[in-house]
Amino acid sequence: MALPIPHDELFDYLVPEGLDVGVGHRVQVPLGKRAAWGIVVELLPAPTREGLQLRPLLRSAGPALPPWGIDLVAAVARRAHVTLGLALAQTVPTPARLRAGTLGLALSPADVNKALEEMRRRAPRQAAVLALVAEGRSWEELRTVRGAPSALRALVRKGFLQPSFLPFAYREERPPPSLNHEQGQALEQVLGLVGEGKTCLLFGPPASGKTEVYLEAARAVAEERRSAVLLEPEVSLLPQLWARARGRLGFDPYAYHGGLAPGARWQAWEAALHGRLRCAVGTRSAVFLPARDLGLVVVDEESEPAYKQDERAPYYHAREVAQDRARIQGCAVLLGSAAPAVTTFHRAEIGEIGLLKLQERWGGAPPQVRAVPKSGKILGAELQEAIRRHLDHGGQVLLFLNRLGFFTGAICRGCHSLLRCPSCALGLVYHRNRGFICHACGYSVAHPRCPTCGGDRFRLFGLGTERVEHEVKRCFPGTPVARLDSSTSRDAGGILAAVARGEVRILVGTQMIGKGLDFPGITLVGIIDADLLLGRPDYRGAERTYQVIVAAAGRAGRGTARGEVLVQTDQPDYYPIRHALTGNYGAFYQEELNYRRTLRYPPFAQLVRLVAEGPQGPQRLEKVGRAVARPGVEVLGPSPLLPRRGIPRAQLLLRGDKDLPRLLHELLPLAPTWLRVDPDPLTFW
DNA sequence: AGCACGCCGACT
């Protein structure tokens, strides 16, 4: 058995007579004075060691994952220096009853009206509830309707709603256009990789029709009775993909992501386990779905950092896990991007993975992109002029800023110290309706006092989406404005529906709206501050800047009218911004690669980040560093980090060549509980 | 990770 404890050995138990237990089953066992659930890893005729006092297992909950799923999670656990049992506990969901509140619409808007018409007389309550769901109302609003739970159950039974949480309602699929020559060739190549266990990069600018290739590939795979898993970096991108996949495949794909209620999550997992899952759309955790006969995994926007799990162990990257699956199951892996990670493009360049290019843009000319000075304003003169012009011509405007809140910092007027979270030391961000909030731990305070001098007067500074929204409303009174970021995402369905209907003229948001959205009415995209990502302690700052600009720009002009993109920046000549303006990835890649080579960053070196928690962190890391240090392995640090939830932290960066993971594994087969091992880190704070 | 044991300091 693999048990969810930080002890790197498997445990032997006796199987009681008459109990059906197999590899991959979830089983409860006595462990010391308690009972623990674990996964059966092996069935043996005799104990692994002499002298073990075996205890019988208590009960079984049946299959939890197939035997090869254990190998998959074992590969992940090994890279992150976590025990197999703990990694399994993090990646395999537990059976749970299906809960209400996680229902999505399974009908097109036209069918909804038909259904409402039919139900109005015989089942008025169901009709009322269905109408609310169709409007994208939240569960909180639904429960005010009397009898909502039973109406929901009936609607599920009739197949009008399906128990998969999708954050906004079904959107009508436009009729599938036929693939152009390039796309057809790409599709053929991808299908040739099915069964080969090979990975391929699909490189094409925004609106070059990458999604069409994914969908056609998924359909071809499903027709061969194999399964496909399509990954998006964020939940907000799933409804659109789900709807398009549904239209293309002719059956309902499953949805799988971290926001699912336990019941819905287990439902999709179990479907995969029993071979009923033919297609799934999901976020990074969906890469573990134990789909049988897997033919294809698509990682859309493969460079998005959201694919990296970096809040709790095991630290993994869905792109790497997808390739583990290719190795184990022989499926094809398709990595899609308009601005690939430099490391991924490098792998394609040296022939480690395949490369497919799409060059033609679908429908219409590419947007006109230009840089304009920030000039210390939220909305500079050029951006204001452009907004007015596009509004006058009936267009919609999208304003993008990668930061939440109203003011993003507060400084004490008495002693000039920054107002920080008492347990994380991170600067508190002022939100207009919730006061000062720590974005790391959620601590909030309405009327803060300076911890240094006791003062209660602060100078507020910095710019977040709330303040952009406020400024837009001030400059364009009477224009309908909406804001979409993680603090308003509960109403994402309603907000995006209003954008689709053209009722919202200006949409302000964070990265949630920066990629993937496909609204033909949006003709102008404004990037409020393109310099934001450059100041971070992160070797990928330039890459992220290039990617964010290209992705946000890709939201403009997806309809018939030509799009325009304004990038507010004070460094228009800095290479990531300069090349992003012209969309010249090749030029950006060459400059960035030179920089990476000079400073010995990936792909020219392998990084591993060790984070120690607790007051002895630095000393302990010092010891680890001395043990690892050798020719070819650079030890950077230890250096202190901001505390998290009051726990002091320190980090050690290791830099070496491809052998670093193996070396580290010899020295540190398993990380002690105070240490977190993050292979290929993306964040450094 | 839990959970118990065990060894010290503070309080009835």
Next chain:
DNA sequence: GTCGGCGTGCTC
């Protein structure tokens, strides 16, 4: 004399 702080060690 007892309660409870958390360092240490074990779990088939």
